[in-house]
């Protein structure tokens with residue numbers, strides 16, 4: 047199974063961790079890295095997400111993909127998980143901090159508990175995993191960290207908690223990039239726009255609201271999970287060797303589009319179908 051974009055041996059001999067690697071963007075990233083020769087270890091909270099993906103990706107790729115349950119908010123669990131990856135696979139070349147989530151809510155309805163939970167997952171969880179991998183391997187041996195964030199440069203109404211956490215991740219990444227540059231550790235972020243992923247099924251307003259969202263993208267379509275995975279694979283690899291501290295926006299032009307230049311909607315929109323992994327069909 048070959049990548050549509052990259053050389054098959056780009057990640058040969060490398061070990062990659064992908065958090066949230068059982069679903070959506072994370073599963074697509076695990077698949078892409080696996081196609082490129084990496085030994086991939088996925089991790090998230092629920093065995094019901096990790097186990098079928100491990101089995102499905104292993105079958106697709108024809109060689110083992112590994113997985114573990116781990117809540118990135120739990121520092122002890124994170125350290126144990128990272129230690130097990132080093133013990134089992136001998137190294138960690140790439141960490142993809144993709145695991146995360148939030149709920150859509152006007153700011154005045156977000157409870158303290160809800161705000162804290164979103165920050166704990168998306169900002170502190172990213173820190174927990176980053177620091178554990180840095181301590182256990184990368185600071186002594188070099189490596190690359192890619193953090194999946196969201197569009198933070200303008201506004202994100204309904205996502206005050208998450209946009210704050212993700213902007214924090216981007217600022218933290220710029221700082222770590224400088225602190226760790228001389229140690230051979232690069233830290234970058236990929237900021238996806240609207241990606242048609244399994245994550246969309248969690249939004250209560252459902253496909254109707256999602257359909258409206260794509261009108262705000264100049265390309266008039268969502269990204270696929272694979273299109274985000276390509277950027278993660280690119281910047282995480284040797285191709286990104288001179289890139290650090292950057293947030294790379296992958297949004298079909300959404301952030302750049304002002305309001306004054308009309309872009310006509312297509313006469314007929316294609317039907318929205320949420321992607322499914324082969325093992326879910």
Ligand SMILES: NC(=O)c1ccc[n+]([C@@H]2O[C@H](COP(=O)([O-])OP(=O)(O)OC[C@H]3O[C@@H](n4cnc5c(N)ncnc54)[C@H](OP(=O)(O)O)[C@@H]3O)[C@@H](O)[C@H]2O)c1
Nearest residue numbers: 066069070071090091092095117118145146240241243245
């Ligand atoms: N889809 C988009 O349009 C979009 C746009 C911008 C950014 N993003 C971000 O991209 C990332 C992937 O999203 P997606 O669209 O692929 O949605 P998704 O399928 O909901 O992916 C989120 C993943 O994170 C894992 N996760 C959540 N909390 C965790 C925790 N505490 N510890 C470990 N893992 C955790 C989930 O697995 P468990 O439930 O098993 O823990 C799940 O696999 C997320 O951070 C998301 O916010 C998505």
